[in-house]
Amino acid sequence: MNIYDSTDTNDLIVQINKLTPAKKPNWGKMSLDQMLTHLNVVYLMAFTDKDTPSNSVAKFLLKLIIKKGVVVPKPNPKNGRTEPQFIIKNAKNFDEEKKKLISYIEKVRDSGNSNFEGKESQSFDPLTAEEWNVLFAKHMEHHLTQFGI
Template sequence: MKTIFEKDGFSEVLERLDRLSPQSQAKWGSMNVAQMLAHCNAFQDIPMQKTQSELDFIGRFVGPFIRPMMYNDKPLPHDLSTIASIKMTDEKNFDVEKITLKSKLQEFYEAGPNSCDGVIHPFFGKLTGEQWGKGVYKHLDHHFQQFGV
């Protein structure tokens, strides 16, 4: 499984991010490309500890059993439900969201896996830095595939 913390995974993510445009169309889901970038920005705030995250009630019971889906080699399902606090429905500025995501990813990459070791995912619970690295890559890969890059 690729990780955002390895140079190849990080470089690939940035290259794919650069291929997105305001005209990129979703293959599934209800978000437009700017909303998807805003969603990825909000998600990125969790492992970077820029937003407080607590384990969801249902996650307390189900999370430990399905946690591997966050960092295993299987693609995320298209109909996976979104954390309510990072679901985007209002209009967003594509250019602002893209620049912000690049900046956050650079900061996260440079901070390394120790920076997020033990941080709680709202549904999957406490993750190691290695698991977060794979999970962030996998989450971005899921949404980049959603928009054909």
């Protein structure tokens, strides 16, 4: 999937619109509304300074240990560890979170890959446009698969 491509993002939005509040996860602890919010946090972090690691040691460790697993096309494992800032504890409004997610997807697409080339990541320093693509696309695919889409 190419998050900068209109056809791919339109197909992704069709998939997201197949989600209904009745959907249950095939694995994991998140409810559907929590999963949508969890995905939104990743997009929020790409567009704001929220939750930036406070010291260079933390950022170095994230970059050294986590980055390779996040920005390579290999699928995320089921029931993998979720970093604390991405854990959603309370119930959220399904419709609002779904609309917000679609809006973020459209914002990334409309911004284009040139806007993401060398864009600072709060956890991993600058990423290439392709690394951002992999990060967003594989995370989305992982959670849509989690909910049977």
